[in-house]
Amino acid sequence: MMITETPKQDFRPYARLHDVEMGAVRWTGGFWAAEFELCHHVMIHNMWDLLRDSEISHAYTNFKIAAGLEEGEHCGPRWHDGDFYKWLEAVVHVYVVTHDPQLDQLMDEIIDVIGKSQRDDGYIHTPVIIRERQGDTDAEPFQERLDFETYNMGHLMTTACAHYHATGKDSLLVIAVKAGDYLYKYYQEAASKLARNAICPSHYMGVIDLYRTTGDPKYRDLGANLIEIRDLVEGGGDDNQDRVPFRQQDRAVGHAVRANYLYAGVADVYMETGDETLLNTLETIWKNVVSQKMYITGGCGALYDGASPDGTPEQHTITRVHQAYGREYQLPNTTAYNETCANIGNLLWNWRMLAITGEARFADVLELVLYNSALSSISLDGRKFFYTNPLRRVRDLPFDLRWSRTRASYISCFCCPPNIVRTVAQASHYAYSTSDEGIWVHLYGSSTLETSLPDGRAVSLSQESDYPWDGEVTLTVNASPVEAFSIMLRIPEWAGGADVSINGVAYESDLPGGQYLAINRTWQVGDVIQLHLPMSVQVLEAHPMVEEVRNHVAVKRGPVVYCLESCDLPEGVQLDDVVFPNNIQLAPCQVTSFSDHTGPLTLLQGQALVLQDESSAWANQLYRTVRQPQLKPINIQLIPYFAWDNRGECEMAIWMPVAW
Numbered sequence: 001m002m003i004t005e006t007p008k009q010d011f012r013p014y015a016r017l018h019d020v021e022m023g024a025v026r027w028t029g030g031f032w033a034a035e036f037e038l039c040h041h042v043m044i045h046n047m048w049d050l051l052r053d054s055e056i057s058h059a060y061t062n063f064k065i066a067a068g069l070e071e072g073e074h075c076g077p078r079w080h081d082g083d084f085y086k087w088l089e090a091v092v093h094v095y096v097v098t099h100d101p102q103l104d105q106l107m108d109e110i111i112d113v114i115g116k117s118q119r120d121d122g123y124i125h126t127p128v129i130i131r132e133r134q135g136d137t138d139a140e141p142f143q144e145r146l147d148f149e150t151y152n153m154g155h156l157m158t159t160a161c162a163h164y165h166a167t168g169k170d171s172l173l174v175i176a177v178k179a180g181d182y183l184y185k186y187y188q189e190a191a192s193k194l195a196r197n198a199i200c201p202s203h204y205m206g207v208i209d210l211y212r213t214t215g216d217p218k219y220r221d222l223g224a225n226l227i228e229i230r231d232l233v234e235g236g237g238d239d240n241q242d243r244v245p246f247r248q249q250d251r252a253v254g255h256a257v258r259a260n261y262l263y264a265g266v267a268d269v270y271m272e273t274g275d276e277t278l279l280n281t282l283e284t285i286w287k288n289v290v291s292q293k294m295y296i297t298g299g300c301g302a303l304y305d306g307a308s309p310d311g312t313p314e315q316h317t318i319t320r321v322h323q324a325y326g327r328e329y330q331l332p333n334t335t336a337y338n339e340t341c342a343n344i345g346n347l348l349w350n351w352r353m354l355a356i357t358g359e360a361r362f363a364d365v366l367e368l369v370l371y372n373s374a375l376s377s378i379s380l381d382g383r384k385f386f387y388t389n390p391l392r393r394v395r396d397l398p399f400d401l402r403w404s405r406t407r408a409s410y411i412s413c414f415c416c417p418p419n420i421v422r423t424v425a426q427a428s429h430y431a432y433s434t435s436d437e438g439i440w441v442h443l444y445g446s447s448t449l450e451t452s453l454p455d456g457r458a459v460s461l462s463q464e465s466d467y468p469w470d471g472e473v474t475l476t477v478n479a480s481p482v483e484a485f486s487i488m489l490r491i492p493e494w495a496g497g498a499d500v501s502i503n504g505v506a507y508e509s510d511l512p513g514g515q516y517l518a519i520n521r522t523w524q525v526g527d528v529i530q531l532h533l534p535m536s537v538q539v540l541e542a543h544p545m546v547e548e549v550r551n552h553v554a555v556k557r558g559p560v561v562y563c564l565e566s567c568d569l570p571e572g573v574q575l576d577d578v579v580f581p582n583n584i585q586l587a588p589c590q591v592t593s594f595s596d597h598t599g600p601l602t603l604l605q606g607q608a609l610v611l612q613d614e615s616s617a618w619a620n621q622l623y624r625t626v627r628q629p630q631l632k633p634i635n636i637q638l639i640p641y642f643a644w645d646n647r648g649e650c651e652m653a654i655w656m657p658v659a660w
Contacts, residue, residue, distance in 0.1 A: 333654070363442045494538060
């Protein structure tokens with residue numbers, strides 16, 4: 001297959017920033033190096049064992065049956081192919097850094113099976129293909145809206161492009177191109193039919209990935225057309241964001257995974273087409289999410305189930321919505337849904353908005369998700385997973401919830417576990433970007449960068465930092481062109497008062513947060529930038545319309561949100577009996593061992609108050625007269641939210657009531 005070799009700056013003409021090459025960034029120590037090693041040696045192998053064991057998961061077995069290598073029925077959800085592709089993408093991102101020959105061989109074997117499961121016309125979706133092999137004459141593509149065919153193909157395309165760039169092999173890319181060509185032809189012939197089948201549209205991102213990898217403009221055009229034909233849907237609803245045409249939408253609605261994947265895909269299309277009406281809509285929706293619908297952890301999709309538009313006098317327009325963006329400021333804690341895939345979709349969307357604009361607000365949200373609502377979904381040992389990510393867990397919940405309130409080694413709906421594994425595998429992808437101005441530094445942590453500017457000039461940087469536990473960052477220039485260029489340092493929103501020095505000489509001080517500092521000069525090999533980010537403990541409150549947390553506070557230090565677990569309370573003290581004094585003081589304390597964590601962890605210690613004999617006094621009562629509380633000081637320890645549920649079934653809360 002011919003791949004058009006096109007300079008990287010010819011793609012994404014309407015983006016300010018460009019991705020660095022796969023493998024250009026390597027973690028060299030600290031937090032993310034430890035996570036990457038865990039991903040390499042535990043996460044991907046553990047998940048492979050799950051996905052190939054037909055007694056646990058039928059994901060790989062489905063491909064073998066579709067390929068004619070085994071007999072059997074399709075088992076598992078209709079999107080199981082996509083689960084498998086996401087895991088394979090994680091393997092690709094680990095391989096591009098490690099060049100592990102065993103992973104290369106494993107990918108070759110798997111790709112051979114995937115190729116044999118594809119029809120000659122390019123269609124690939126194991127539930128339908130297995131039925132066709134068994135002689136079912138009613139088995140045809142795109143018969144059921146919730147078959148998730150295009151979702152699966154989208155993840156295939158993204159994984160195939162990554163595999164090609166990582167290995168130089170086109171074995172998986174050939175399969176993805178055939179699938180892309182099938183969609184291109186089908187959408188021309190049956191656009192209105194497929195408009196309703198764009199469920200969780202990962203294929204919006206996937207076809208643009210194909211365009212950027214192959215250089216074939218038909219995939220760019222397909223991406224743009226996919227958005228246009230959404231407006232052909234008749235009788236749509238908010239659950240799939242197709243009740244009204246996309247450009248008329250002014251808020252995030254419906255199924256949060258589908259919504260965030262849609263927004264990320266539209267951002268990809270904008271970067272190639274420059275359609276300002278798309279960007280204007282994305283900006284309006286983004287402001288709605290960040291200012292009214294996003295959790296303090298970066299989580300999205302507050303409700304298990306909802307109705308949208310909620311409370312409208314036009315009752316015929318109301319849609320039942322699953323894992324939903326609710327009303328503005330509707331952010332419950334114990335029943336918070338925050339599906340991992342929605343949170344990662346939020347990361348993908350903000351990464352693209354950052355590329356378009358170069359504005360730090362998008363990097364702030366990306367980092368918030370990465371350290372909190374994404375990372376919380378996987379256990380510290382890399383083997384267990386959350387589907388939902390609540391902000392509070394109580395021991396005696398008086399009602400049932402669909403999903404487990406503790407992590408599980410396997411989840412029947414397995415979309416989230418491979419999503420977090422691929423995110424950990426490619427976290428370095430989000431650390432740096434390039435532009436015509438120079439190098440952008442988004443994420444801090446010990447790493448090396450070997451890349452070139454868009455005009456081809458080579459640049460090499462190394463970074464040393466114990467971030468996110470420490471705000472001291474040192475960047476060293478290891479290779480530089482003779483001409484001047486800029487290094488853009490992100491000053492996070494929470495880091496007001498940051499200082500920068502170059503080669504030991506003060507450069508800027510008392511910088512406000514929420515911006516990039518551009519340092520333009522002719523750099524010399526050995527130049528050293530030192531960045532100091534103040535990491536004071538922040539005690540935060542929510543907008544008064546967030547009714548569940550009125551008179552509550554949450555704690556954040558740097559990018560990390562903290563929580564209190566009941567296993568850190570004195571014996572006999574219930575989590576519901578603990579309140580924070582309004583002037584609570586919390587001090588950081590680093591520990592070298594915490595459950596199964598592979599590196600140091602910073603905890604926060606201080607003193608809270610306990611309401612004595614309080615929990616039992618509520619027995620069989622919904623209301624009671626106010627009485628004077630009896631308060632007693634106790635020592636407490638807060639842990640990072642991502643580390644909760646790793647020491648047994650403790651109660652947990654991020655938001656704590658305040659004793660004024």
